[in-house]
Amino acid sequence: MKTDLAKKASVLFSGGTDSTLAAYLIGRRVRQLTLLTFEPKHVLFIENSRRHVQKLAVALPDVEIHHEIIPVQKNIRKILLSDLAGDWKKYGFNLTALVCLGCRMAMHAAAVIYNLENEIPVIVDGSIRYQSTVPEQLPSFIRRNREKLWARYGIRHYSPIYEVADSDRRLDTLGISSKGGLKKQFILFDTQPTCLFGVPADVYARLFYGALSGPAREVDSYEYSTEKYPLVSKVIADHFDGKNPGLDELASNLRMQSEKLSAQWKDVSHD
C-alpha cells in the first residue's frame, strides 16, 4: 500500500539513470510528481530528458507526472558568472570543477522558486556517493545545502539513492530503462543532455581534485558555496519582490508542511 510522504514532490531531473531512479522512488510515495530539468545555454540535446519521463509515467500510473524544462541562463549569469575574474583569481584551476557547483546552485535557485510558487514541500535529487568527486555531490555540500538553502525556504530535501551505484541495473529490473547499460555511456547520452563543460570538469574532478588535492576540494567547495549563497538568496528574493503572496508567506506555508516530514530518507515510511 502506498504511503503518502507529502502530496507533491519535485525532482532535480536530468533524465539520467540516477535522477530517474530517485524520481521513481519518491513517485511511489506522492500523488503529484514534477520533474525539473534545467536548461543552461551550454548543454546539448535537452530533449533527451523526455525519454525517461514517458517510462516513469508507465511505471507510476497513479501519479500525476509533470515535466518542466526551465531556462536558467539568467540565474547562471547572476550566480556562476557574477565575478568570474575574482573566482579565477581565488580558486585558479580548481574553478574547472567549481563551475559545476555554481551551475548547480543556479539550478537550485530556480528549483526553490518553482517549489515555492507551486507549493511543493519536498525535493529530491539523484546525487550519489560514487560521483562525490564533483563538488556538488560531496556529502558536506549536500548537508550544508539542506540547511542553508532548502530548509531556509521550508523545503525538505532528500537524496534517496546516495549509496546506490547501479541505478541503470535497477531501472532495467523495474522495466523503466530505455535500454541496458546506460551507466556505461559517456558524453552524448541517450536519455539526458550533454554539458560540454562537464567533460573537462569531470576529468579534472575525478583525476586531480580528489585525494590528490589534499583538503583543496572541501575547502574550495565550502568557500565557493558560502560566497554564492547570498547571490542565490538575492535571485529568489528578486523574483518574489512585489508579489502577493510574498516570499516569507510562501516559505512559511511550505515549512508548515515539510516540518512534519522525516528529516532523513531512511526514516521515510517505505510501506
Place this chain on the structure above:
Amino acid sequence: MTKLIGRYVIAAFMIPVGLALGVCGFMQNAIRRRRYLEKEKQILQQLDES
C-alpha cells in the same frame, strides 16, 4: 553512427583539456597545500563553534 563519431570528436578535444587543466591544478594545489590546511582548520573550528 553520427552520434558515435560526435562522441569521440568531443572526447578527443575535451578530455585533453581536462587533463591539461588537471596537471596545472595539481601543481597549484601542491603549492597552496599549507594554505589549504590552515583554511581547513579554520573552517572546522567555525563549524564547531556554530
